[in-house]
Amino acid sequence: MSQYDLSQPESSRLLQLEEEIAEDLKAVFRIGVNLMEIRDNKLWRENFRSFEDYCNDKWSKGSNWARKMIKAVKVQDVVPIENEWQARQLADLSDDKKVEVFNRAVDEVSDPALVTGSQLKRIKQSVLAEEVEPDIDQAMLVNHRMLAEDFDSCLNGLTRVNSIIEGISDQSVGMWLNVEEFRMDMKNMRANIRMSKPHELCPYCMGGGNLMSLEGNEEDCSACRTLGWVPKAVWDEAPEQFKNKVRGCDSEITSNEPLMD
Numbered sequence: 001m002s003q004y005d006l007s008q009p010e011s012s013r014l015l016q017l018e019e020e021i022a023e024d025l026k027a028v029f030r031i032g033v034n035l036m037e038i039r040d041n042k043l044w045r046e047n048f049r050s051f052e053d054y055c056n057d058k059w060s061k062g063s064n065w066a067r068k069m070i071k072a073v074k075v076q077d078v079v080p081i082e083n084e085w086q087a088r089q090l091a092d093l094s095d096d097k098k099v100e101v102f103n104r105a106v107d108e109v110s111d112p113a114l115v116t117g118s119q120l121k122r123i124k125q126s127v128l129a130e131e132v133e134p135d136i137d138q139a140m141l142v143n144h145r146m147l148a149e150d151f152d153s154c155l156n157g158l159t160r161v162n163s164i165i166e167g168i169s170d171q172s173v174g175m176w177l178n179v180e181e182f183r184m185d186m187k188n189m190r191a192n193i194r195m196s197k198p199h200e201l202c203p204y205c206m207g208g209g210n211l212m213s214l215e216g217n218e219e220d221c222s223a224c225r226t227l228g229w230v231p232k233a234v235w236d237e238a239p240e241q242f243k244n245k246v247r248g249c250d251s252e253i254t255s256n257e258p259l260m261d
C-alpha cells in the first residue's frame with residue numbers, strides 16, 4: 001500500500017463528504033427558485049424599496065448574484081444540470097442550444113451525472129463557432145489581397161537590393177560595406193514586413209470588422225482591430241474551426257510570398 005492509497009475508513013469518509021458537497025451544490029437551485037418567487041411576487045416590498053435593495057441588505061449580495069441564481073434555475077428547467085457553474089455555461093444560450101450542448105456532453109461521457117462545467121464550456125464554444133455563418137466580406141477580400149501585394153512588392157524589392165549588395169560585397173567597390181550588419185538589417189526588415197503583412201481574412205469576424213455578441217449587440221472585432229484582416233501571428237493563434245471557415249470560403253487567399261533565404 002503506497003502513501004497515496006486511502007484506507008477503507010478514509011475512502012468511505014471521502015465519499016460521504018463528496019455526497020454532502022454535491023447536495024449543497026444542488027441547493028443553489030432552491031436558492032434560485034426561492035429568490036424568483038420573492039422577486040416575482042414582490043415579497044420584499046414591506047421593508048425594502050426594490051429587489052436590489054433587498055438582496056443587498058438581506059443577503060449582502062448584489063442583484064447580479066440573484067440574477068445568476070435565477071438563471072441557473074431556468075437552465076435546469078431545460079437540461080438536468082447539477083450546479084451553478086454548469087448552469088452558467090449554458091445560461092446565455094437558446095433552449096435548443098442548451099439541449100444540444102448538454103446532449104453532446106452526455107454523448108462524450110455516456111452518463112448525464114458525469115457531465116462537467118468545463119466540458120459544457122468547451123462544447124458550447126464549438127457549437128457557437130459552427131453556428132456563425134461564413135459570411136465573407138468580398139470587398140474586404142479584394143482590399144486585403146491588394147494590401148498583401150504591396151507587402152510582397154516590398155519583399156521583392158528587398159530581394160533585388162540584397163542580390164546587388166551581395167554581388168558587390170566581394171568587389172573593391174564594396175570595400176566599405178559592412179556586410180554582416182547589412183545582412184542583419186535585411187533579416188530584420190524582412191521579418192518586420194512579413195509579420196505585419198495582411199495574412200488572411202480575420203477568422204473571427206470574416207472580414208467585417210465587427211462581431212455579434214451573445215446578447216445580439218454589434219461589437220468591434222478586437223482580433224483584427226476592425227481591419228477585417230489579420231497578420232500571421234494572430235492567424236496562427238485562432239482556433240482551427242474558425243480558420244477552416246475562412247479556408248472553406250476562399251482557398252486561394254494565401255498570397256504568393258516570394259521565396260527567399
Ligand SMILES: [Zn+2]
Pocket residue numbers: 202203204205206207208209210221222223224225226227228229
Ligand atoms: Zn476581425
